[in-house]
Amino acid sequence: MPRRVARVLIDSPLPQLDRLFDYAIPDELREQAVPGVRIKAPLRTAGRVVDGYVVEVGDESDGDRALSEIDAVVSAAAVLPERLYTLARRVADRAAGSAVDILRLAIPKRQVRVEKQWLAGERAPAPVVAADSLETARAVLDAYPGLAERIAAGGRIALDAPPRLEGARPAWTSVLAAAAAATLAAGRSAVLAVPDHRDLDLLHAALSALLPDDAVVRHDAGQTGPERYRGFLRTLEDAPCVVVGNRSAVYAPVARPGLLALWDDGDPLLEEPLAPYVHARDAALVRQELADPETGEKPALLLAGHTRSTDVERLVAVGWVEDVPPARRYAPRVVLSAVTESERPGARIPSAAFRAAREGLAEGPVLVQVARPGYSPTLVCADCRAPARCRHCGGPLHAPGRGATPVCGWCGRSATAWTCPACSSPRVRLASSGSERTADELGRAFPGVRVIVADGAHPVREVDARPALVVATRGAEPIAEGGYRAVLLLDGDRMLQAPELRIGESCLRWWSNAAALAAPDAPVHLVGVTGAVARALATWTQASYARAELHERAPLRMPPTARVARLEGDVSAVDRALATLRADVPELAADAVLGPVPIDRQGWPGARALVRFDYARGAAVATSLRASVVSEAVSARSARKGSARSRAPRNMLTARLDIVEPEL
Known part of the structure; x- marks a missing residue:
């Protein structure tokens, strides 16, 4: 009889554990261990039980392979749907980081009471957009010829928002709220990300004027734990909704996403300060490329602001994003x-x-x-x-x-x-x-x-x-x-x-x-x-x-005309990583590497190097650097076994891609 096997993502910051591990599912957990649930599993190398997520489940006929068994299923709530894991994996691979680090931003801390209420309750019905609200939204979108059609078709749009007030709110809130209302009326979800709490309050008020309260999910770092977890669980349901929040809102696992919108992407508050340091704009670009597994549709991407960042203008210049001007230009x-x-x-x-x-x-x-x-x-x-x-x-x-x-x-x-x-x-x-x-x-x-x-x-x-x-x-x-x-x-x-x-x-x-x-x-x-x-x-x-x-x-190859990666760590580790990178990506320019230069790492001598590379080489560079980070982490762990405690930093090598302000 084939045995049931789960592929598990371990919740650990160690780079060498950023992969799926096979665990046998004991008979008493067959019905509970389904994709997306939280579990506890033994980790041989650490000699302890760790947290993790079930990503895949299947049958295996090879019963002779030695596999550890899942220790327990923490909850019946499938908090990691396939669409969220796929997004986390793609974003992490682009940034040479770990998928778990992305999931920490996307999945709030578990609230047992809220989760039990959600599991026992009924799922939200599909929200209905009132006819007068939809008419108002279409009138707002008509100020930009072709905007509504491009959003419906899943286009990528750069939009210069009108620099004026409409009553007590800026006009840009009406544009984003109208786009979200039109998307929701079509039976698809919308995700809106803004830099700070003031923008969030303004946009939430504009959405409340068009949509019913149960259609809007607020994703705010200032919320209490139960409030945030309750909103996250709502995004797991099949009924579409509109998510409005700060930078981590771009990872909201909504069903049938039809619109991803960012306001003022040049604001540094949209830069993620935690590893792997992915800007909300880059995460949205990756997500826009992921088609819905059921319908094959891709969401539209709307990048709006009073100004145009160089990152967005580069995308417009290469034809990846389309500039949609207003029918009537307004300027202060x-x-x-x-x-x-x-x-x-x-x-x-x-x-x-x-x-x-x-x-x-x-x-x-x-x-x-x-x-x-x-x-x-x-x-x-x-x-x-x-x-x-x-x-x-x-x-x-x-x-x-x-x-x-x-x-x-x-x-x-x-x-x-x-x-x-x-x-x-x-x-x-x-x-x-x-x-x-x-x-x-x-x-x-x-x-x-x-x-x-x-x-x-x-x-x-x-x-x-x-x-x-x-x-x-x-x-x-x-x-x-x-x-x-x-x-x-x-x-x-x-x-x-x-x-x-x-x-x-x-x-x-x-x-x-x-x-x-x-x-x-x-x-x-x-x-x-x-x-x-x-x-x-x-x-x-x-x-x-x-x-x-x-x-x-462009002549200086400064971002965003080129991507920049930063390597920091032990001098020999940085040298090995650069040598491996040259071997893995021979197409790198002769002047691609700047450094290494000596730095102080917690009182320990280290080195730093910058690598400039074209966007077309991004996947190869990220893969090579990530492999070097994992290799150095494994070597450092092996060296520490049986030896006295060292003053050296635990991370022998770290890599960060897409440096916004490089030390040039």
């Missing part, structure tokens, strides 16, 4: 202004921008965007202009308020009786203005006007239509009722000085998102910035700026 009124020589030395706001703020305050709120929070984030010596540093740890000093004692930004100590180590001067000078100092200065310039500070320490979601000066850091701008009557973008030159590869497109994204909050025909003043970034904002041609950036990076 952007004014480039600068402080003239005739104005007061050291002035931050030109007279034209100051006048626009005064006129705007006569009608309603005015937005002032600044680079940094706090009062004065940077202090220098008043005499020699040397940076003011803490005498204890060497950290930068900052002023928490007007006339306050300087405080260290690292250790938090107050710098009483500070003297400059270079010239012995006891005086400091405010070298920069944060949100609080800017609010203080504007409060004196506009007496009697409300001043509202919006930053990480003072979160503000909305402001009313009464006159007010709203001083906000980038990304923390609240929405004003009816839109801001004027927008002042300060500290632009300081923002552009950051030593980052993508600082130009980041600044353009910050400024464009702020400009989109302005009322119709309200002036948007960009202060003290010239060049390509300023022209792109003034003419609202962000896609052209992204194309120019790609053109400049």
Whole structure:
């Protein structure tokens, strides 16, 4: 009689365990051990019982093969359907990572009470989109000719969202909600991913205006464990739904996915900080290529934003993603202004921008965007202009308020009786203005006007239509009722000085998102910035700026014109991995490898190397690097057996693909 065998994925961070293991299913567990369930199984190499998932089940006629038996089935809930495992495996292989690391992002921690209620309850019926809601959604999509047809056909779309407000919400929320409603009305699911909780709340409100509450599943890191697990279990059901959440929402295992949508893919919050560090956009691109096993249909991919990231523009340039422009173009009124020589030395706001703020305050709120929070984030010596540093740890000093004692930004100590180590001067000078100092200065310039500070320490979601000066850091701008009557973008030159590869497109994204909050025909003043970034904002041609950036990076093979992998580890391990890579992928360019260079790894000497390669070589490079990581992990484990405990790091070699900001 053939025996029943399960292929199991072990829940372990060890790279050498990232494969399927065969386990015999004991007779008493034949009915329970089905694909997708959680199980416990013995692991010979560790001598203990570990968690895992059943991926496949089959019969084996070879009864002589020695197999361990599954120890127990944890739950009857099949939390790992085939579609989710296939996605996790594809994404992990592309990033040279482990499938279990992807599943940790996709499958929440088990909640026993919630799971029992779900198993005993009835499944959700297919949601119904009301006729008037569907008509409203189609009217919104009609603003982009051919958009609805491309979504229905499973197309890949780049969309420039309208930079304006519609009532109390940005217009982009209506576009994404309309696309989701049309998809749900066709009997398919939609997955919408946004960067942060503010965007999530806005989009959820737009969806609630079109769809019944039971059709929308919120996927939020701020939810309680039971809430998140309850929403995950809903996505396992056959009835379609709309999932809205942050970056990990792209892995939601919904039935019959018809739409994957990302808002503002250039936002760094969509970059996964956990291994294997897969950007939500890349995970969505992989998922869009996976056809539904039952119908053979592929979901549509919608990449929307006020600006165009270079990653999306590269996909448009190669024809992988199609640009769908609106039937009618709308752009804010952007004014480039600068402080003239005739104005007061050291002035931050030109007279034209100051006048626009005064006129705007006569009608309603005015937005002032600044680079940094706090009062004065940077202090220098008043005499020699040397940076003011803490005498204890060497950290930068900052002023928490007007006339306050300087405080260290690292250790938090107050710098009483500070003297400059270079010239012995006891005086400091405010070298920069944060949100609080800017609010203080504007409060004196506009007496009697409300001043509202919006930053990480003072979160503000909305402001009313009464006159007010709203001083906000980038990304923390609240929405004003009816839109801001004027927008002042300060500290632009300081923002552009950051030593980052993508600082130009980041600044353009910050400024464009702020400009989109302005009322119709309200002036948007960009202060003290010239060049390509300023022209792109003034003419609202962000896609052209992204194309120019790609053109400049191509000769240098900088991302995203090429993929970049980073190898770190023991010096000999890095050398072996690079030699193996050259042998496995001989098509690599002669200058593909940068380094290795020496680094410190927890007090242990190590090395780091960067590898630049074309997208066509991605699968071969990822396979080679992953094999080297596994080989080094196995060798390190064998060397540790029977030897004294070593101070060396446990990971002899680590690989990370698609470095966003490489150390070049």
